[in-house]
Amino acid sequence: MYTRQKQIKAFENLLDTMDELREKCPWDKKQTMESLRNLTVEEVYELGDAILENDKVEIKKELGDVLLHIVFYSKIASETRDFDIADVIDSLCKKLVDRHPHIYGDTKVENEKQVKENWEKLKLKEGNTSVLQGVPKSLPALIKASRIQDKVAGVGFDWEEPSQVFEKVQEELRELQEEVKANDLNKIEDEFGDVLFSMINYARFLKIDPETALERTNKKFIFRFQHLEKRAKEHNLDLSTMSLEEMDKFWEEAKHLKL
Structure with a gap:
């Protein structure tokens, strides 16, 4: 693992790389916040897939892609003098301190539930008109x-x-x-x-988490159905002409296989 000094240096290298790409790369020069939006959503979903697969190598890569987008948006905003990456980080740090009075203030909490309740109350005090x-x-x-x-x-x-x-x-x-x-x-x-x-x-x-539960079921169904397709092909069978009883035989096989 990197020391804090090396972590800061790595982040500085990323900022320098972003500056260079924005100046010299035709694609990077052309991008706007609007053009990046859908790509950002896609990157977050790819990170979610890697997390569900518990693939640490892919998680690391996808976290890098998400971080790149954060830096990219901040670079674009700095060009119009709206904000830069320092403003983003400072704003985040301030919010974290303000939202954790049980750590940085005198508020007492006994459990996670009370932390979440305080979080929502603080957001209302900050100007939100609705929870x-x-x-x-x-x-x-x-x-x-x-x-x-x-x-x-x-x-x-x-x-x-x-x-x-x-x-x-x-x-x-x-x-x-x-x-x-x-x-x-x-x-x-x-x-x-x-x-x-x-x-x-x-x-x-x-x-x-219902999203995770449903996605695990999606993956399980895909695995079993693809096994069904494979076994049907091995027996020179056409799924469209197979009976449900015939298909269920291969489906039951899949249920005993490791995903």
Whole structure:
């Protein structure tokens, strides 16, 4: 591991490289904050994939890509004298100190829950008009639902026991089934959304990240289905003409294989 001096030197090298690329590279010179936006989102998702795979080498690479984007945005802003990387870091450090009065002040906390509650209260004091103001509009719906629930729980709007949340899940499922019987597509969609929202809330009480849980299931399904495709090919079978019973035989094989 690097010493603090070497870490600072490495960051300085990155800043110097960014300056040079912005001056000399045709692609880098052309970029704007708007043009980088989608690329940044992609990089964050690639980092998320590496984390799920627990691939430390890839995590290191993807963290570098995300860091590059932070430096890139700051470089662009410095050219218009709006802010630079020092402003970004100073602002972050100030926020961290302000948001942790139990470390840098006299506030007393006993657990993580109280830390989160104080965090949300401090954000309101800083000028936010709503607890939910900090939830990005462009977040994927599943992640957004999870963040919404975290935010409101931080100010005490929450269930007390996991069993209460599970009862809510069952209630929403019953309401969904009622609308399915009535065959009203708009109401079915509404109730289906309520089921998902309540399941995401239940995941929070079980201390499970719903996005991670669903992505693990996606990966598991892909692995098993690709095994099914492989085995069908080995037997000169066409999936489109195979019976469900035939496909299920290979599917069951996949369930016993290591992902």
